Amino acid sequence: MCSVGGPMDVEYKERVKGKDYKCKDCGEKFKGVGRKPVCPSCQSDNVAEG
Amino acid sequence: MKYSPGDGVLLIRGLSSFILAAPAQEAFTLFLEDCDGEIVQSVEPDDLVVVSAPEGGPLEPAFLLFRLVRDHHAPLVVLPRGHPGSRRLRHVVSVAPQVLFSCGIQRGTHPEQHLICSSEELAGITLRGTDGAVELEHVPPGVRVEILGEQGGTGHVSQ
Numbered sequence: 001m002c003s004v005g006g007p008m009d010v011e012y013k014e015r016v017k018g019k020d021y022k023c024k025d026c027g028e029k030f031k032g033v034g035r036k037p038v039c040p041s042c043q044s045d046n047v048a049e050g
Numbered sequence: 051m052k053y054s055p056g057d058g059v060l061l062i063r064g065l066s067s068f069i070l071a072a073p074a075q076e077a078f079t080l081f082l083e084d085c086d087g088e089i090v091q092s093v094e095p096d097d098l099v100v101v102s103a104p105e106g107g108p109l110e111p112a113f114l115l116f117r118l119v120r121d122h123h124a125p126l127v128v129l130p131r132g133h134p135g136s137r138r139l140r141h142v143v144s145v146a147p148q149v150l151f152s153c154g155i156q157r158g159t160h161p162e163q164h165l166i167c168s169s170e171e172l173a174g175i176t177l178r179g180t181d182g183a184v185e186l187e188h189v190p191p192g193v194r195v196e197i198l199g200e201q202g203g204t205g206h207v208s209q
Contacts (some may be wrong), residue, residue, distance in 0.1 A: 021175040033163075034092030038079055 021047045054183040057200040058163035068207045070101040081125035098179040104169040106207040113202030128161045151175045
């Protein structure tokens with residue numbers, strides 16, 4: 001039985017936190033997941049962690 | 051089992067629930083919105099877009115939701131645990147290279163894209179996107195797999 005609406009829920013230690021990225025082209029800061037992070041503002045893939 | 055849906059969508063059908071799945075087909079940016087903020091997910095063409103309908107029902111709204119995400123890149127909203135809206139959801143969505151179906155999680159509350167709520171009859175199924183195809187593992191006996199055309203379907207899955 002699915003736990004929807006009920007108290008049962010599986011806890012997972014790994015949550016999607018995302019890494020912090022900064023776009024080198026427009027300066028936008030964002031949290032990203034995925035193999036090829038892309039700036040959500042200017043769509044540049046010229047981004048760096050941190 | 052490996053299926054190539056082309057421009058169509060894979061329908062994995064139990065007795066009273068179903069799953070729609072297909073590769074994203076193109077790279078795009080997907081926004082995940084939760085209480086802590088926004089996560090920007092970079093989606094690859096072979097990643098899977100998956101809609102689960104744990105209570106079954108008509109295919110049409112599930113297919114609409116599938117297209118909203120895959121073709122129109124609509125953001126996904128993640129509810130906090132215990133949110134009353136969780137029990138209102140009839141469909142849940144996941145976008146990831148690999149997706150595991152579980153019946154032991156609360157609907158709409160898990161931002162982990164590799165995990166999605168399903169009915170008990172479809173729990174344990176794993177889908178993986180590879181080379182434009184969908185690979186299925188751990189499919190329970192009695193579960194049927196079909197490929198819907200790009201217009202989706204108008205059928206209904208219920209007991």
